[in-house]
Amino acid sequence: MKFPRKAGVLLHPTSLPGPYGMGEIGPFSRQFIQTLQFSGQSYWQVLPLGPTGYADSPYQALSTFAGNPMFISFDDLVDDGLLKPEELKDFPGFPAERVDYGPVLIARQAVLDRACQLFSRRASPTLKSDFEAFCQKQAEWLDDYALFVVLKEENDLRPWTEWAPEFVHRDPVAIKRYRKQRTSAIRRAKLRQFLFDRQWRRLREFAHAHGVKLVGDIPIFVAHDSADVWANQDLFYLDHEGQPTVVAGVPPDYFSATGQLWGNPLYRWDLHRERGYDWWMKRMRHMLEVVDVVRIDHFRGFESYWEIPAGEPNAIKGQWVKGPGEDFFHALNRELGEIPVIAEDLGLITEEVDQLRDAFDLPGMRILQFSFAEDLKPSLQPEGFPENCVVYTGTHDNDTTLGWFWREPGLNNTETEAQIQAERNLVLETVHTDGSQIHWDLIALAHRLSPHTAIVPLQDIIGLGTEARMNVPGRMDGNWAWRFTEDQLRKEDMQRLRDITEWAGRLP
Numbered sequence: 107m108k109f110p111r112k113a114g115v116l117l118h119p120t121s122l123p124g125p126y127g128m129g130e131i132g133p134f135s136r137q138f139i140q141t142l143q144f145s146g147q148s149y150w151q152v153l154p155l156g157p158t159g160y161a162d163s164p165y166q167a168l169s170t171f172a173g174n175p176m177f178i179s180f181d182d183l184v185d186d187g188l189l190k191p192e193e194l195k196d197f198p199g200f201p202a203e204r205v206d207y208g209p210v211l212i213a214r215q216a217v218l219d220r221a222c223q224l225f226s227r228r229a230s231p232t233l234k235s236d237f238e239a240f241c242q243k244q245a246e247w248l249d250d251y252a253l254f255v256v257l258k259e260e261n262d263l264r265p266w267t268e269w270a271p272e273f274v275h276r277d278p279v280a281i282k283r284y285r286k287q288r289t290s291a292i293r294r295a296k297l298r299q300f301l302f303d304r305q306w307r308r309l310r311e312f313a314h315a316h317g318v319k320l321v322g323d324i325p326i327f328v329a330h331d332s333a334d335v336w337a338n339q340d341l342f343y344l345d346h347e348g349q350p351t352v353v354a355g356v357p358p359d360y361f362s363a364t365g366q367l368w369g370n371p372l373y374r375w376d377l378h379r380e381r382g383y384d385w386w387m388k389r390m391r392h393m394l395e396v397v398d399v400v401r402i403d404h405f406r407g408f409e410s411y412w413e414i415p416a417g418e419p420n421a422i423k424g425q426w427v428k429g430p431g432e433d434f435f436h437a438l439n440r441e442l443g444e445i446p447v448i449a450e451d452l453g454l455i456t457e458e459v460d461q462l463r464d465a466f467d468l469p470g471m472r473i474l475q476f477s478f479a480e481d482l483k484p485s486l487q488p489e490g491f492p493e494n495c496v497v498y499t500g501t502h503d504n505d506t507t508l509g510w511f512w513r514e515p516g517l518n519n520t521e522t523e524a525q526i527q528a529e530r531n532l533v534l535e536t537v538h539t540d541g542s543q544i545h546w547d548l549i550a551l552a553h554r555l556s557p558h559t560a561i562v563p564l565q566d567i568i569g570l571g572t573e574a575r576m577n578v579p580g581r582m583d584g585n586w587a588w589r590f591t592e593d594q595l596r597k598e599d600m601q602r603l604r605d606i607t608e609w610a611g612r613l614p
Contacts, residue, residue, distance in 0.1 A: 107446045109469060109494075109558040113612040114149025114321065115142060116501065116563040118164065118576070119177050120205055121589045126217075127200040127210035129589060131302075131309050132179020139309075143316040145600040146607040148614050150313065151321035151561055153502055154403075155306070155396065157255075159331055162207045162586050163577075165403070166329040166370075168255070171247040171392050173302035176214055182305055188221045188228050204587040221301070222294040240300045246388065247333075252295035253281070254333035256288050265331040267348040274348055276336070306396065317614050321448070321561075322397030324389070326404045326411075327354045327370035335371055341378060341385060342371040352413045355421035359453060362580045363520055365412075365421025372413060375430045383434060387441045394445060405449035405470075406459045408434055435466045448496055448559075452476070470495045472557060474548050475510050478532045488536065488555055497557040499548045499566050502576040506565040507545040509572030518578050545569050546602070553610035560612060567603055568594045 122129025122138060129135075142150055156167025157174045167174075180197075183189040198213050200206055229237070241248060254266070261269050272280035285292065313320055328334045330350055335342055343351045350371040358365045378386065393400050404411075407429055414424040438445070449463045451470040463470055472491045484490035491497055499507050505518070511530065515523045534540070537547045545566045552560045565574040568590065577585040607613055 107444050107467075109446075110148075111558050111612050112148035112614070113553060113560045113562075113607045113610070114147050114151055115145075115567065116151045116498070116561050118153040118502070118586075119155075120586065121564070121576075123202065123590060123592050126180055126194075126197060127214060128176065128205045128207075130179040130181075131177045131305050132182040135179075135309055136312055139313050139316050139318050141595065141600055142318050144604065146604040146613045148317065148612075149319055149321050149399070149559070149561065151401070152323065152397075154323045154325060158586075159329055161583060162205075164323075164586065165325045167332065168258075168329065169247070169251045169333045170324070170328050170389055171244075172251050172299055172333070173306060173396075175218055175298040175302050176211060177306075178218060178298070178301050179305055180217060182308075183221050183301070186233065187230070188225060188301075189217070193217070193220060201589075202591050203589055205589060207587065218298060218301075219294070222297045225297055236304070237297065237300045240303060241296055244299070244303075247392070248296055248299060250337040251299070251333040252292045253285065253288075254336055255295045256291045257284070259291075260288075266336045267331075276339075310396075310398075319398035320396075321399040321401060322393060323401045323403055324393050326402060326407045327368065327372070330369065330371050338385060341374055343374060344371060350416045353416055354407070354411060355414050355424065356412050356453060357421060357424060362421075365424070366580050367414060367418065367421045372411065372427075379430060379433060382441075383430075383437045386434070387438070390438060390442060390445070394442070399446040399448060401448040401450055403450050405451050405463065405468075406453065406455060409456070409459045409462045431462060432465055435462075439466070452501075467494065469558070471501075472497045473501060473504065474499050474552055475504050475507070478529050478536065480528070488551060491555050491557050493556045493558055495557045496559040496561055497552045497555055498561050498563075499545070499552050500563055502563070503579050505572055505575050506563065506570050507548050508566075508569065509575060511541065511544045512571070518581075543569075546606075549603070550606050550610075553606050553612060560610070562603075564590060564595075567599055568596070569599075570594075 117138070119129045119131055119135060122134045124130055124134045139150065154164040154167055155173050156164065156169055157172050158164055158166070159168045160166045180189060180194055184191055194217070197217065198209070200210055257269060257273055258266070267274060310320055339348060345351055352372050353368065354370040354372055355367045356365055390400070409429050409431055410426045411429055412421065412424045413427045414421055447468050449468040449470050451459060451463055452473065472495050474488065474497065477486055477488050485492060500510065504510060505513060511533065513519060513526060515521050515526055537551055539547045549562050549566060552562065574588050576588055
């Protein structure tokens with residue numbers, strides 16, 4: 107697909123401001139879209155939108171099809187008559203600059219439970235009809251997901267492999283009986299998905315009306331403790347108890363000397379191929395109903411993926427195994443036509459991965475923080491970035507530009523002081539700056555370069571340091587919590603971004 111020369115901002119909804127503990131997809135999301143329009147931006151890129159499980163990571167969701175009910179706007183529920191303003195007066199106070207996930211999720215869940223319990227009494231006839239239509243249209247994934255969520259709640263949130271054997275192995279008789287016994291709870295789980303879907307679609311329409319497209323993120327792998335794996339166990343390498351026999355990760359790299367042990371179960375690509383990649387086609391089709399452009403995380407896994415035996419303490423003892431390659435993308439094109447995809451091709455990328463990406467004319471990614479190291483090939487240096495790619499100052503996995511530029515050796519990196527200083531000097535020489543406003547220097551550089559799309563994390567635009575980092579790969583806790591406050595989003599910064607966007611020929 108041909109991408110025009112445009113620009114955008116990376117920000118996950120959890121990072122938005124607001125009074126209810128974490129960002130929502132209501133009034134502050136709409137304000138942010140208006141801010142993007144003011145600053146000449148064409149894209150709002152988010153992280154995966156699914157309901158989070160382990161460590162609150164959006165990349166370990168309970169479902170690849172479901173939305174995160176914690177994003178539901180309470181203010182919009184009030185506008186729809188599903189909540190009363192006085193029912194929010196006693197909501198606890200939480201930090202404005204970060205998400206305190208444990209207590210926040212408990213407090214938000216209580217509010218959502220009340221809205222769902224009173225839905226039949228308070229919802230308009232049209233809203234009730236829309237809910238029933240939603241359940242019918244999305245039944246293929248929604249029925250299993252709602253059942254999974256209720257079972258998980260009644261099993262104290264334990265992984266599905268620790269449930270009673272008849273549910274681990276999805277005994278049809280036991281499941282049919284359970285559905286009848288838990289009709290109300292299953293309906294509430296579906297209702298939460300309906301409310302998310304309704305608000306997200308309205309937000310997307312609002313974005314389109316303001317000239318902004320949404321860029322979504324789809325991880326190549328799914329979480330083991332998810333409705334996806336539980337309902338499709340034969341499509342993954344699992345033993346007779348449902349445990350993975352091999353898991354996903356990446357070998358040692360810039361971020362970690364022991365690699366990254368993600369733990370996701372790996373696909374049985376032979377069965378996916380036999381079935382015409384049917385599950386994947388449903389996944390991609392659903393994604394395109396939610397966002398306008400799809401970033402495929404860890405694209406290289408379609409060519410080869412790092413297979414680690416289950417039980418290993420880290421990712422060192424693994425091997426590269428061939429993925430489905432071109433066959434998968436030919437099937438995707440036959441089923442869905444030419445779709446707007448960004449291939450996340452970062453890390454250890456081989457010539458075979460480049461060939462797979464280029465065979466389907468997919469834009470890859472370039473990260474400025476990775477483009478000043480010694481001995482890089484020309485296409486990885488800023489002036490050599492190809493037109494058909496997306497350039498970022500950094501991503502959710504990187505430090506902010508300020509944090510990266512002034513980093514110290516050994517803190518979330520494997521570099522020496524000499525290596526860091528040499529790279530810092532090269533940056534200063536390349537952009538002809540003294541480094542006093544290095545975040546703006548690199549924002550301007552990203553916009554000036556050849557790639558058709560330039561995306562900047564909001565942290566860089568408002569000039570924040572390491573304290574605003576979203577994720578440290580391999581770190582088990584403390585991630586995904588950053589939020590900005592209303593006073594940090596200054597009009598002069600967004601005007602400066604607009605000026606840079608116009609200067610670089612990227613205005614809508």
